[in-house]
Amino acid sequence: MTNTDTAMLAASIQPPAQKKGFNFGAFWDSWGIASVLVVLVIVAVILEPDFLSIGNVQSILRESAYLGIVACAMTFAIMNGTFDLSVGGQLALVSVVTLFAYGVGGTPLALAAAIGTGIACGLVNGALVTALRVPPFVATLGMLFVFRGIAYVLTQNGPAVLPYSEVKSPFAQIGSLNVAGIPLTFIIMVIVFGVGYVVLRRTGTGRKVIAFGSSPLAAKFSGISAAKIRLFVFVILGLSVGIATLTYITRVWTADGSAQDGFELRVITAAVLGGASLQGGKGSLVGTFSAVLLVSVLNDLLVSMGVGASYQRIILGCVLIVALAIDGLRTKFPGSSALRKALSFRNKRMATAG
């Protein structure tokens, strides 16, 4: 209940703004992270002239895909006021099952297994949340353990692998093929975001996802079924993991229960960095898309500059803070911060009389 109060007041208590014409706030809402990305790319090109080499760009785009695809669905979830901590476990499990399926039935079965297992994972989460009323945080945290555990059980006799002999198979190509110089995995990610955008902004279901996240109670009185919409969100999360797995496993070729430890946090980070609010109701697929690339570009830049892992972390953390501080300073509650006033995007304070 309070999330709507707070969100609403936060929205209604936006500081009085300033100049007509260029509206920084509106611009930043839709293009903020994208512009940080552009700045970072320019910095990268200056620091590392090789940055724009075809091979490097392809590499960045190719490796972003699996994270991006799940982050797209996670944006739905966060806008809906929930999140899924089990996506890392899902990715591990779906990867293992997919590789086994490939061993049994080749590419077609592998594709079907990835999508099918992904959706099944999503259904399990959805059922726990809607039918058993387990809070999403605990339900998906519990299922993170369970999915990983199952993946471990399945790989007790060694990890699932794509054998080297299959290097030329169509399945393995998903991860390495370039179409007109663009990595296939990236194309898949762009398609996922495109479809995601249409579903979120142009369908009734998408509208209900956002509306419910904005105010669960208002949604209830508008006839939006909490259970249905939550189920939908968890199922598309599962589906996205299924698709992401195809772009992931065909690049890495192996999986077991430990695959992509900490994935959930990276996915949520991308969505939040992209502008999604964990309070629900707010988010942007353009932002998430840019955030995914932002993190990849930054990582690539730091690696190619030979920055040590510990300093990579420090820099990555600082960039996260800076990227969000720009927005934070803009929308923060008025008053109380000297720094904010110094950097103020607002007009001068009231002229004190006398």
Place this chain on the structure above:
Amino acid sequence: LTGCSTGDAPAGGDGETKTDITVGFSVYDMQYEFFQEMEAGTKAAVEANGWDYVLHDEKSDENEMVTGAQALLDQGVDVLIISPFKPDALGPIIAKAQELGVPVIVDDIGGGGTPYDAIVVSDNKDGGVQAADFIDAQVKELGLASKKVVSITCEPSAVYAAQRNIGFVEQIESLGYEVVTELSGNSKAEEAYTIMKDALAKDPDIAGVFACNDPMAVAAANAITDAGKNPTKDIVTVGYNGDGEALTAIDADGLSATVAQDPKGMGTLTVELAKKLLDKEDIEFGNADEREVYQPVTLITKANVADFLK
């Protein structure tokens, strides 16, 4: 990109080397002392040859491993040395290396049936066997009555560590012991501590402990101490790796033994093999089928720890 691969004729048969050779080394994770040593050995050997050296840190992430190693190949390295986080993820890397004609030498752990040119391994299974033999001898010497032992393993996904455990369990059981607790501490000291305490609560009369790495062994020893026992006299505690903390502990009677690998030596060895490959010389494999070159492991105990402490 593919300009500088292995095709050049050797400039001279002896140590005088070409200066335009670049060696790429993709390391498992530079957070760990073990790999820091391995990297130091590799780097020193590369530079001794007068070659260029590029390092990539996989940071314990299979995705980073594939992306980064492929990036090294894209940059045009002449040899790729890799200590893989996930040996089975070598496939796409080797595939690209083969496309570009770059030789690949794997360090430490391999498998997955990929056609790399050579692999340097320390004999993990044998290390486990040595640990078992030592525990048995020590138990007899101390006159412990119990035949119960504990094995604390690394994360289930760590292939190399699984070999240590297999060697240990097979050998210790053949010596008439019972493994009463066999749990994963996920390579983390803090988890090993709890596991050891719980194991002692269940079986207070444990005779020996083998942990798959030294941090876990030292943590287990601490748990034993906190439970009011002595980790060298009441229980025989053995670790694996030969990390500094284990050596210090052995010296201070806080740990019975550790099975030491020689990461620095492994690093040096990979570069020697690289030179041979570039010079088109033959490599002497310890196991030619698997293209394995062995790096022996040594058991460090109170008796010989002084030799290893710097």
Place this chain on the structure above:
Amino acid sequence: MTDHAALLEVTALTVEFPGVKALDSVGFDVRPGEVHALVGENGAGKSTLLKVLGGVYQPTSGSITLAGKPYSPSKPHDAIAAGIAVIYQEFTLFPDLTVAENVFAGREPHGRFSRGIQYKQMREECNRVFKLLDFDVDPDTRLGDLSVSEQQLVEIAKALSVDGRVIVMDEPTAALSQSEVERLLDIVKRLRDEGRSVIYVSHHLEEVFAVADRATVLRDGTHVATLDIADTDQDQLVKLMVGRDVKSVFDRDKSSFGEVVLTVDGLTSGRSLRGVSLDVRAGEVLGIGGVAGAGQTELTQAIFGALAIRGGTMTLDGEPFAPTTPAQAIARGVGFLHDDRKTSGIFPHLSVAHNLTATILEKIRGWGGLLSHSREQDAYNGYRDRLRIKASSSNQLISQLSGGNQQKVLLGRALAPGGKLLVLNEPTRGVDIGAKAEIHQLVNELTASGVAVLMVSSDLPELLGMSDRIVVLSQGAVVGRLSGEDRTEENVIACATTDRRIGVTA
């Protein structure tokens, strides 16, 4: 204007929002011991002005003095410290805390050594203030469990318990029923007699004439006039506010009703409903009255399928009607307006258009089943014109609208399914006098076209003027059924608050 020394003086105050000038060089002053009313249409800038006084917004330009000294609060705390207590239009309450904790938020008395909060003292002080308000609630109740009007009383108690020099009230009576309003007005007079100043915002002009000494009229963010109440009358004030004449249209044509649309028989549900029976006919407005917390809201929710029913049956258009979710009720064409606009009405992150179409997403589908922007726009434009919604565009966030305009958007949402039954809970809460008349007009049009309306209203004149029959609830049971000549203020109050029963057997 006068020779009185002003306690609070506002000069040339301007506040701009992106695309809107909410206040444009507004000036007025408040004298010590004066009740100063601030009136104007929805969106005129009243709340914005008060928020500046409260330190919530900083103005673009202009100045304020308090007791002759410059006053420029940069945060709400500054206002409180300066002795200005504000009751905001949107509640500033904490649902998870107790009533007492809410009243004392930020000012809890605590032990000197233990630092522990002194709950006993808080409870006593609460009870003291509640007594003034004739408000009977346990200070240890969780605030979130109170009904809207009960929460409003807590909000008022919160401001009264501060020893403020200036007390600012933004639509304090919007959620109150008649008897509570009278209580409040007594208290306002008492505050004035104690020498404090009160700034009073209300859309109920009767209240303004009952308590205010002067009134300032705002229109579209500009200052129109400041008048002595004694020198003016309601019509003049309305004309200044709206710029035209507004006639209260309580002239319903109550002659012919159609078939029974909804019957409710022995409805028992939730926390408080006990065997409520009623029916509504096509073309009829059935009013529901009662004091705060009597169960009106629960009744509307039960009919709408939003509250589990423990007993009783309903029919709609002669067919059995037992919705277990609002979706089922909407599917049968029931339109619904909730009295809790803030938490159960608006979608704060969505635009006005998206808010309006939330219940008719199926109807605005176009090519390929996708939502059609043009249809959505058409739907919005229709209701915007019909309800005179004032928004900068269909894309504006609803949370940026004035309260009254938000209400109109929600009313549009309730009308959109276009069915035979409309359940309206406080349809004109927070709506300005012009808009109110328009909403009444609209209800008349709807009933004329055969829609049945069930209307809860705590605004007694509205309840009497708009309802063809009135059902009065008390503690979840029907205690009065008033029709024809019986529909008088006295009867409603008597049924709601005493043992008197009219038209009810047993």
Place this chain on the structure above:
Amino acid sequence: MTALAPTKKKTSISFVQEALRGLPLAIPLALVVIGLAIGAPGFLSPTNLENVLFAASVLVIPGLAMTLCITMGEFDLSIGSTVALTGAVACTAIASGMGTGVGLILALLVGAIVGLLNGLIITKLGVTPFIATLATLVIVRGVAQAFTNGRDVIVSDPILKYFASGRPLGIPFPILLAIVALIFMLWLTYRTRFGRWVAAIGSNRDAARLSGLPVDRIRILVYVIIGIAGALWGIMISAQLQKGSGQLGVGFELDAITIVVIGGTSLLGGRASVVGTVLGALLIETISNGLNLLNVPPAYQRISIGILLVGALAIQAIRRKVPVEALDDKH
């Protein structure tokens, strides 16, 4: 007034009721304990029960601090990294001969500074807590690694060891600390202005500002408290292991948050369940101890923990017939 009895069932909350909010968790906990008493040999041995309490206690202290943060409607993800950094700082100071006391004080100070940084980034820069503390998680871990240069700092210090194996009054020191922390938190959360303000901010942050509460100061203070709790946690872990290391404490933040959420503190803020947090820690540690005693392989341990977690919450939800609108986490 009428013959009909009033039906108003408003929940008036007394201190005791509020303090015992998490108590229903005792049901699944009791079920697990009974199951293990029957099925796991040695579970009821005093040593083992002490082990469970010991492990739970170590988790309880940061868990209680995290309860405050979550009550405020926010998270702190950086605590695991704080554990690593503060442990490393304490051990480095001790190893370099500065004395145990100085080492401990430095560790607590570093913890407080991390908390202060979190608080400032969140309040003054307006970065959402999730990203801010995620960023400090990454940064502080990086600093810890750079600080230790990737090498463990080994110490052998009896005073430090006291935090792991000291037994004042015959009670293991961490258990004693946890009891003190519990009593302190009960008082702080339900009896002081600070505690009520934290709940108020979690309940409705903007209302808190409009009511004149020093919102930013309270938020900063809460993060500082978590930083200090993280330092205590780091000290306790380093005491157990007699070392500091940049690798310690990975994933601890989730452990702390998990017990809070299982304990019934709403992620949306406003409602603290202090006792629930303690029961949550007991539940988690009992389960994992039982699985260790049963020598359950790691793969099945994960599955069991997951199912038990979900099961424990499902039992509560079903028992209370949580309505559909409660899908938003307010339970």
